Amino acid sequence: MTVNPNAFEMAQQQFDHVAEMLNLDPQVREMLRWPMREYHFRIPVHMDDGTIRVFEGFRVQHNDARGPNKGGIRFHPAETIDTVRALAMWMTWKCAVADIPLGGGKGGVVIDPATLSVTEKEKLCRGFIQRIWKDIGPRNDVPAPDVGTNPQMMGWMMDEYSKLSGQFTPGVITGKPLGGGGSLGRTEATGFGVVYTIREALKHLKMDPARCTAAIQGFGNVSQYAAIGFIEQLKGKVVCVSYWDRDDRIGYTVSKTDGVDPNFLKTITDQYGSIDKAKAKAAGYVIEDANAWITKEVDILIPAALEGQINAETVRQINPRVKLIAEGANGPTTPEADEEIKKRGIFIIPDFLCNAGGVTVSYFEGVQNDMNFYWTKDEVLEKLDTKMTQAFHAVLEMSEKENVYMRDAAYMVAIDKVVKAMQLRGWL
Numbered sequence: 001m002t003v004n005p006n007a008f009e010m011a012q013q014q015f016d017h018v019a020e021m022l023n024l025d026p027q028v029r030e031m032l033r034w035p036m037r038e039y040h041f042r043i044p045v046h047m048d049d050g051t052i053r054v055f056e057g058f059r060v061q062h063n064d065a066r067g068p069n070k071g072g073i074r075f076h077p078a079e080t081i082d083t084v085r086a087l088a089m090w091m092t093w094k095c096a097v098a099d100i101p102l103g104g105g106k107g108g109v110v111i112d113p114a115t116l117s118v119t120e121k122e123k124l125c126r127g128f129i130q131r132i133w134k135d136i137g138p139r140n141d142v143p144a145p146d147v148g149t150n151p152q153m154m155g156w157m158m159d160e161y162s163k164l165s166g167q168f169t170p171g172v173i174t175g176k177p178l179g180g181g182g183s184l185g186r187t188e189a190t191g192f193g194v195v196y197t198i199r200e201a202l203k204h205l206k207m208d209p210a211r212c213t214a215a216i217q218g219f220g221n222v223s224q225y226a227a228i229g230f231i232e233q234l235k236g237k238v239v240c241v242s243y244w245d246r247d248d249r250i251g252y253t254v255s256k257t258d259g260v261d262p263n264f265l266k267t268i269t270d271q272y273g274s275i276d277k278a279k280a281k282a283a284g285y286v287i288e289d290a291n292a293w294i295t296k297e298v299d300i301l302i303p304a305a306l307e308g309q310i311n312a313e314t315v316r317q318i319n320p321r322v323k324l325i326a327e328g329a330n331g332p333t334t335p336e337a338d339e340e341i342k343k344r345g346i347f348i349i350p351d352f353l354c355n356a357g358g359v360t361v362s363y364f365e366g367v368q369n370d371m372n373f374y375w376t377k378d379e380v381l382e383k384l385d386t387k388m389t390q391a392f393h394a395v396l397e398m399s400e401k402e403n404v405y406m407r408d409a410a411y412m413v414a415i416d417k418v419v420k421a422m423q424l425r426g427w428l
């Protein structure tokens with residue numbers, strides 16, 4: 001499975017393309033195609049064996065015209081400043097398209113968290129906050145989980161910030177554990193958000209979800225709940241999921257023609273989204289190569305692993321039956337692949353619209369922290385559905401009005417909101 005060599009160039013290319021369509025002022029473009037602030041730091045950690053290891057960390061704040069910067073922290077061995085820049089920029093567009101009053105930020109540490117003990121992970125999380133705590137906070141930048149991080153890690157980070165600032169500050173981080181300032185529904189939010197947008201897209205395409213099949217890339221937080229939601233809420237069938245196998249150092253696709261059971265697969269999946277393939281095989285699943293997911297004869301593809309997965313090479317493997325691509329991951333499709341998808345008339349729900357459910361419930365979490373009053377799961381998910389449905393239709397309407405590709409329409413909606421906020425604040 002290939003990864004796009006430079007996600008930031010890809011994010012800038014997508015932005016430049018729409019900036020050109022909008023005839024956006026060159027100075028406004030200059031402001032938006034780069035992050036406003038970046039922090040690069042080194043985090044020393046006393047390891048269990050008595051040695052000291054120094055980790056490289058980043059936090060990028062792309063634009064906070066509409067509100068505090070917002071976005072996850074990724075722990076990944078292939079993390080780079082450019083990946084974090086791209087992800088921060090996409091967060092600005094995501095919050096604008098979801099119509100939540102937040103800007104765009106993202107963080108990262110170059111590490112495979114599975115190689116750390118629990119104690120080392122806690123020290124690394126606390127070390128990250130020790131480096132950056134003066135530049136984050138509920139009113140300027142609010143991190144959250146992403147690939148390789150989880151609610152427990154957010155709990156440690158919130159605790160460290162509270163200690164350093166001398167005040168219990170749950171709103172500094174979202175995606176915290178339940179009972180530790182977390183919101184009900186955050187775990188499911190991104191995957192269920194993907195499903196709400198698929199439901200709306202299928203209505204638009206006049207397709208019956210109960211007769212639809214899907215192939216999913218990834219089996220982590222986003223993909224697990226996208227699979228569960230697609231099956232339980234829309235009554236569709238998921239024929240495969242995929243994952244990265246740590247031992248073999250390659251990806252695999254785990255398939256079942258009569259449909260996978262994500263609730264069963266979860267029981268044989270570790271906290272990093274790696275499936276125990278021996279147990280899957282014993283339960284009647286077929287193990288195929290990493291790319292098999294994209295070749296499946298299905299109606300819907302849901303890339304929900306990493307960026308750059310649908311590219312000039314893999315796009316040619318998409319089966320002619322595919323009518324819809326719902327981008328659960330950030331940046332899964334390269335600009336070259338977009339051209340082919342357009343040509344083939346496949347409807348796309350672009351990433352920063354499709355996966356906005358996570359940050360939307362993160363926003364709800366911050367609101368609940370501020371109120372010190374917590375909603376039920378049903379209340380959270382109902383509010384999430386309303387937000388995602390409105391966001392989908394705003395983008396669809398723009399796409400139809402301007403006769404443009406859904407990704408370009410999403411950029412148009414987002415750029416308009418961010419530029420207006422910058423103008424209202426007198427920045428432009």
Ligand SMILES: NC(=O)C1=CN([C@@H]2O[C@H](COP(=O)(O)OP(=O)(O)OC[C@H]3O[C@@H](n4cnc5c(N)ncnc54)[C@H](O)[C@@H]3O)[C@@H](O)[C@H]2O)C=CC1
Pocket residue numbers: 001145146147148149190217218219220221222223242243244245250251252272273274290304305306307328329330331355356358359
């Ligand atoms: N967790 C969240 O709330 C949100 C996540 N996202 C994006 O969704 C994507 C997935 O995130 P999560 O589910 O949180 O991550 P995760 O770490 O929980 O799961 C990632 C999954 O992708 C698989 N994977 C990783 N590298 C792979 C490879 N090279 N080949 C095949 N499979 C591979 C892993 O095995 C795992 O199953 C990322 O792009 C992330 O930025 C976007 C919005 C919110």
Ligand SMILES: O=C(O)CCC(=O)C(=O)O
Pocket residue numbers: 070071072073094142143144145146174175330355356358359360362
């Ligand atoms: O929940 C959040 O604040 C951010 C989630 C995130 O990192 C993303 O949407 O890519």
